[in-house]
Amino acid sequence: MRRLALLLLAVCWGAMPVAAQRLAWRTTATLYADNTEFFTPYRVGETLLGGQLATALEFRTGRRTTFSAGVWADHRFGDTEFADPIKPIIQFRYRGRTSTAIIGSFFPERRHGHLEPLEVTTLEITRPIEYGGQWTERRRHWDAEVYLDWQALNTEEQREVFDYGFVARVRPVRVLSLEAQLHGLHHGGQLFSAGVPVTNNTAYGLGATVADRLGKLGRTSLSVFRLWSHGNIDPNPPAGRPDDGRGWYLRGGVTPKGWFELFGIWWQGRDYLAQEGDNNYNSVGADTAFYRSKRKYWEIGLLRRAEIENGVTLDAEFRVHRIDDEESVAFLGTSLEYSYRLVVRAPFGLILVR
Numbered sequence: 001m002r003r004l005a006l007l008l009l010a011v012c013w014g015a016m017p018v019a020a021q022r023l024a025w026r027t028t029a030t031l032y033a034d035n036t037e038f039f040t041p042y043r044v045g046e047t048l049l050g051g052q053l054a055t056a057l058e059f060r061t062g063r064r065t066t067f068s069a070g071v072w073a074d075h076r077f078g079d080t081e082f083a084d085p086i087k088p089i090i091q092f093r094y095r096g097r098t099s100t101a102i103i104g105s106f107f108p109e110r111r112h113g114h115l116e117p118l119e120v121t122t123l124e125i126t127r128p129i130e131y132g133g134q135w136t137e138r139r140r141h142w143d144a145e146v147y148l149d150w151q152a153l154n155t156e157e158q159r160e161v162f163d164y165g166f167v168a169r170v171r172p173v174r175v176l177s178l179e180a181q182l183h184g185l186h187h188g189g190q191l192f193s194a195g196v197p198v199t200n201n202t203a204y205g206l207g208a209t210v211a212d213r214l215g216k217l218g219r220t221s222l223s224v225f226r227l228w229s230h231g232n233i234d235p236n237p238p239a240g241r242p243d244d245g246r247g248w249y250l251r252g253g254v255t256p257k258g259w260f261e262l263f264g265i266w267w268q269g270r271d272y273l274a275q276e277g278d279n280n281y282n283s284v285g286a287d288t289a290f291y292r293s294k295r296k297y298w299e300i301g302l303l304r305r306a307e308i309e310n311g312v313t314l315d316a317e318f319r320v321h322r323i324d325d326e327e328s329v330a331f332l333g334t335s336l337e338y339s340y341r342l343v344v345r346a347p348f349g350l351i352l353v354r
Contacts, residue, residue, distance in 0.1 A: 023353040041285035117281040154189025203274035218255035245272035
């Protein structure tokens with residue numbers, strides 16, 4: 001931590017702006033509480049409680065380009081470590097009229113927009129910073145994001161690890177959105193084999209969303225997606241397991257008076273496996289020895305996302321889950337489990353040189 005503080009001080013001290021440059025110090029503080037009361041073969045109970053800080057010097061080097069350097073840190077409440085992990089922020093960003101391109105560190109918004117069967121929602125807390133490249137496009141009738149996130153280097157002891165994907169939406173009319181999503185996970189590398197073969201897992205889907213305001217129900221939406229999966233990161237999966245899977249994902253929601261969203265999700269899958277997706281949708285259990293080909297899952301919940309004031313935001317969720325017909329520990333005599341989340345984000349900044 002002393003070395004990181006000295007590095008930031010040196011960068012700040014040595015930052016001599018030239019023409020057309022601006023220097024700002026930007027920070028975002030995040031406090032989170034996420035609890036899952038799952039006691040099933042697919043996911044187990046987990047509590048995430050802590051705070052995160054992302055602080056960086058931002059150099060505006062031109063009308064469209066920005067360079068940032070700083071530190072991101074996470075502290076779990078009750079941990080004896082001051083912060084673990086601590087990661088660098090180093091980013092170059094190009095922003096055009098409709099496009100944004102990033103090389104280096106980036107902070108994905110809502111898991112790049114992926115559905116829960118492609119990327120589990122807890123990644124918003126456990127992996128809010130990623131490294132690689134990201135490109136986003138925002139147009140009137142369509143938008144898209146493509147990214148590559150490098151997670152681990154290829155060494156004598158381990159394979160390289162990276163995930164990648166895209167989300168693309170087209171809005172031919174005001175109330176209709178057509179969408180394609182893909183997420184891939186790769187374990188490989190050419191320098192070292194680490195004693196295991198190259199493995200890949202891919203999950204992808206096509207879907208449509210109809211959304212409009214309906215009187216007292218507020219914004220009302222219905223989404224239908226067909227999803228597929230292929231491959232397994234496990235280098236030695238049990239013999240006989242299918243390599244391909246599929247499923248149907250339906251989500252509907254209403255937002256009475258804009259106060260909160262009441263939503264429901266229904267899923268039916270067969271042999272589906274997305275390695276970084278919510279395991280409640282997968283056929284493989286938390287213990288990979290467990291496998292159930294046909295899956296049924298649904299959840300209902302309340303969701304509130306709002307700005308409190310001056311850019312400070314609140315995310316609050318409460319969900320009730322039914323996972324196949326597994327007997328519940330949280331609600332005895334039923335097949336129901338529950339989870340909740342509370343996240344507060346507070347961004348603030350200081351202009352050092354205009």
